[in-house]
Amino acid sequence: MLDQDQGIEHNEYNGLVYSRQRKDSSFPRGTVHLYNEDQSRPGRSITGFPHIKRTYHLHAGIKRLFKNDSFKAEEKLDGYNLRVFSHAGRLLAATRGGFICPFSTEWAGIWAEEYDLDGFFRDYPGHYLCGEVLGDNPYNRQRGVDLSPGAHFFVFEVCKPDGTFLPVSTKEELLREYGLPAVKELGTFNALQGEELYALLRDLNSRGKEGVVLKSPDSSRRMKFVTPECDIQDIKDGLEVGFDLDMGFFQSRYMRVVYFVQELGLDKDEYSRKLGRAFMDGIPVSENYQGAREEYTVYLSSRNTWQSLLSMLISQIKIRTLETSWQHVRGREMLKVRFARIYTRSGKRYQRMIKGVLHQD
C-alpha cells in the first residue's frame, strides 16, 4: 500500500496501522503517522529525526553555525538512530526510516524494566525519546563496544509532541530525574575555546570513539564532527561491501580524515599509514574468497519476533540465518540469532576481480 503522491507508505505492526514518510514532504522523511482509534485520519505524528550537518573544518564550521555563542558538546555514538514513544498504551520504537521495528520495540520493553520509561511516558505521554542503540543489533555492526550482551539505548534528544527538541539543559534534567540512559555530556564551549575542543576530539580519537554532536543550548542548531580513527575503520569495514555502498561513502571519509589530521595537528605519517592500511586490509584479495557478508548477532524473546524482524530485513537485503540458540541474557532467556547480510553485488564484483576477469574502465 503506497500513496506515492505524498511519499507515504502504509504499514502495520502487530495490529497497529501506521504510515511512514518515505521521503521529505510537509513532514520529514521517517515521520511515523499514527491513526485515531477509528483509524480515519492521522491522529499524531512522530516527526522524522532531522539530518545533522557536518563540516570538514571544525573551527570554521563552529564560527558559521554558532558565531560567538556557546554550545554544548555530546559524544556521538556509532549505532543506529531510534525514536521510542508511547501510543495507545503500548511502548513502540521507530527506526530512522520510520519503520516500527519489532526488534527495537521488544528491546524498548526490556529497557522499560531497566529504567523508568513508564514513569516518563506517564508524565509526558506525548513526548518521545530520540537516541542511539548500541550493542547487539541487526542494523549496525558494532566495534569495540564494551557493553553487556543485547541492545542498549542512549537518549540524545527529548522531543515535544510538536516534534521540536527540548533545550539541552531541560533534557538533561528530565533524563536525570527519571534515571534514563543518556549520551555523554562533554561540556560547554564557544568558538574561542578551539584548543580545548581540539584536545577533547584528540582524546576521543585516541580512544577510537566516533566523535561529537555540538548543539546550541536550545538544541535548534546542531552539527556533528567525527574522528579519523572512526572514518578509517569505516573505510576498512566498508570496502568489504563497497560496491553496495554509495561511492561517496569512501570519498567523504578519506577527505574528512585528511582535513581532521591537518586541522588538529595529528601526525601525517601515522595517519597516511593507517589510511593506506585500511585500503590494503579492507579490499578482499584471497583466492578462497567466499563473497561479501556482514555478520550480526541479535537477542530476541521468541522465534516470532525473529520472523517479524527477518521479514523486515529481507525487504532490503539478502539474509542468511547462521545459528540460533537460547541464552540467558540480561536476566532472561532469549533467543540468540546469528545471521549474515549478504551483499550480492560486492560479492560478484570481487569474485570477478580476484578471478582476473577482463574489464573496461
Place this chain on the structure above:
Amino acid sequence: MLDQDQGIEHNEYNGLVYSRQRKDSSFPRGTVHLYNEDQSRPGRSITGFPHIKRTYHLHAGIKRLFKNDSFKAEEKLDGYNLRVFSHAGRLLAATRGGFICPFSTEWAGIWAEEYDLDGFFRDYPGHYLCGEVLGDNPYNRQRGVDLSPGAHFFVFEVCKPDGTFLPVSTKEELLREYGLPAVKELGTFNALQGEELYALLRDLNSRGKEGVVLKSPDSSRRMKFVTPECDIQDIKDGLEVGFDLDMGFFQSRYMRVVYFVQELGLDKDEYSRKLGRAFMDGIPVSENYQGAREEYTVYLSSRNTWQSLLSMLISQIKIRTLETSWQHVRGREMLKVRFARIYTRSGKRYQRMIKGVLHQD
C-alpha cells in the same frame, strides 16, 4: 552540426571537412570519417582506437586472454593516444575522441622532419600510425619524463586501411625499416613465465613507469596492466581536481594498487604508507587555497595554432593563458605557451570544505 541518430559530429580542420564518431555505433567512438573530393559521402575512415581491457589479477587475466599462447609485452606510456595519417596530400593527426587536432597535426609535421614519415606514407598511403604522445602537450600532464622540450610520438600499432592492426612482428619490422619511433618492446612471454613477467613489472614499478600492454602476436588480443607507483601518483594528482573526475577514477586505482601489491608480493607497509600519503598530500587543505587548476606547457609554430588549439580546448574546459614567449626548440623558433586548465567544480567544492561550510551527507 550534429547528426544525433548516428552519433556523428561534423567538423572542419583548416578547410578539410570531416566527421567524428561521438559514440560507438557501426564504427567505434573516435572514428574519423574523411570525405571524397566532391564531399558527397565518406570516402575513408580512420577507425577509432579500441579500448584495451584491464585485469585486477595479472596471472589469472593472462590465462583467460592468452591461454597457453605466447604474447608480446610492450611498455605502456603515460601520454595521450594519437592516430597519424596522410590524406589528400596532408599529414594529419586525430585524438582518441576523433578530433583532428591543430597541436598534434603541427607536431606530426615536425616528426616528419625528424623521422621518415613521408617515406612510410608514400609506400603505405592507406595505413595509419597509432601511438602515444609524451612530452609537452595540452592534454596529459607529464611526470618525470626525460625528453627534450616539445612533443614526442611513440608508435604502438600500425593500422591497415580496414582498421585492423598489423601483426606485432610485421609492425616492428616496418617501424625499424622507416626508422620510426616506437614504444619499447619488452619481450615475449607465456602464462608459464609468470615470475619473469612479475620481475619485469616490479622493475617498471620501481622506475615509476606506467606499465605494460600485452598482445597476441597478431595483435588481435590485448590487455593492459599498470603499476601501483603510477596509480598512486594518479590518485595524488587526481585529487586536486577530484570533483571533476569520475568517482570511479579513484576507486579503480586504489583497488588496483591493493591487488598488484598482493599478487606481486610488494611490501604492504610501504605501499600502505604511499597510498595513504597520496590522499594526505593530494587533497588541498590550505587556508590560502586558490582553486583547482593544472598547468600545461605547449610549443607551437604560431599564434594561429594556439588560437585553433585554444578554441578546441575551451569547448571542454575553462582555460587561462599564463605566459607566452618565443623559444628555440628542436631546431626552430616556437611559441611557448603556458596555460592552466581551470577545474571550477573542484575549486568550488574545496573552497567550501576549507571554509567549513556545513553540508549534509
